[in-house]
Amino acid sequence: MKSPRFGDLATFNRLPYVPDLKGNDVSVALLGVPFDGGTTYRPGARFAPRAVRDASVLCRNYNPNLDVSVYESLNVVDAGDITVNPINLQITFKNIEERIREVHEAGARAICVGGDHSILLPDLRAVHRRFGKVVLVQFDAHTDTADSAWGEKYHHGTPVRRAIEEGLLNGSEIFQIGIRGPLTSPDQEEYVREQKINILDMDAFCDPKKRDQFFNRIRNAAAKKPIYISFDVDGVDPAFAPGTGTPVVGGMTSLEALQCVRKLKGLDVAGANLVEISPAYDHAELTSLLGAALVFEFLSLMALSKKPKAK
Ligand code: MN
Ligand code: MN
Numbered sequence: 001m002k003s004p005r006f007g008d009l010a011t012f013n014r015l016p017y018v019p020d021l022k023g024n025d026v027s028v029a030l031l032g033v034p035f036d037g038g039t040t041y042r043p044g045a046r047f048a049p050r051a052v053r054d055a056s057v058l059c060r061n062y063n064p065n066l067d068v069s070v071y072e073s074l075n076v077v078d079a080g081d082i083t084v085n086p087i088n089l090q091i092t093f094k095n096i097e098e099r100i101r102e103v104h105e106a107g108a109r110a111i112c113v114g115g116d117h118s119i120l121l122p123d124l125r126a127v128h129r130r131f132g133k134v135v136l137v138q139f140d141a142h143t144d145t146a147d148s149a150w151g152e153k154y155h156h157g158t159p160v161r162r163a164i165e166e167g168l169l170n171g172s173e174i175f176q177i178g179i180r181g182p183l184t185s186p187d188q189e190e191y192v193r194e195q196k197i198n199i200l201d202m203d204a205f206c207d208p209k210k211r212d213q214f215f216n217r218i219r220n221a222a223a224k225k226p227i228y229i230s231f232d233v234d235g236v237d238p239a240f241a242p243g244t245g246t247p248v249v250g251g252m253t254s255l256e257a258l259q260c261v262r263k264l265k266g267l268d269v270a271g272a273n274l275v276e277i278s279p280a281y282d283h284a285e286l287t288s289l290l291g292a293a294l295v296f297e298f299l300s301l302m303a304l305s306k307k308p309k310a311k
Helices: 045-058 089-105 117-131 159-165 188-194 208-221 254-262 286-304
Strands: 028-032 076-081 109-113 135-139 174-179 198-201 227-232 269-275
Touching (some): 109 117, 109 286, 198 208, 269 286
Parallel strands (some): 028 076, 028 109, 135 174, 135 227
């Protein structure tokens, strides 16, 4: 409360900048991942960490919707950005995995603000090493289960398929919310069916009964293991989140997105990422403000979780 919110250098949620976590009792590290080398359409997600930091200065401590004072339960820091190589995906993936491993070794959990959705794969590699197979709760317009594009196996449309192939996830423990078409062909749904991936498409999303059933299934799957939340902002309708690379109309509202995240209350959140915000396509900071609000909801869930600190 000493200096106004529009002053000083912007960090996530005006938190202290602590890049070296060793010896600090940190529960959650927020990390920027300024990388969009995996995009197939509009680029620009490399600029999202800075935009979300700017939009997050209005963040406060108490979450009235979940009745939790986040920073009284958790010691959260902005650990800075992960060093990326803007023209080399594999080097970037290696850096992401190593940096998250450092966070885990310091006894903390990581929330990454990307970046395009390709960064999900190295995030999950690190999370798998620390927590084993987690339940993935993914908000997205797309299933991200493509095999390749232009002969390339690693881009923002493939991380879920690669994660299953690498044994990081079970298809039946993946829950995708906000999925909608159009698709290239009906074959695209075959892989999702084969792997038994759980999908709440937008038609089902609009049916309160089906939506509740879906969240009950997530709770059952997460009864004995942690969840990982991956929020691709294009899961939200472009009327509410225009600043994104691969927009699809007919999605959820900002409020519905926040309410869905809050439905995960009580589950053990091993980590989270927020991806695909492309500030150059944003208007009035709509998408960045939503992004900052979502990160606060992730932190609120972690604060409520029975085991907020790493085991
Ligand atoms: Mn998407
Ligand atoms: Mn995605």
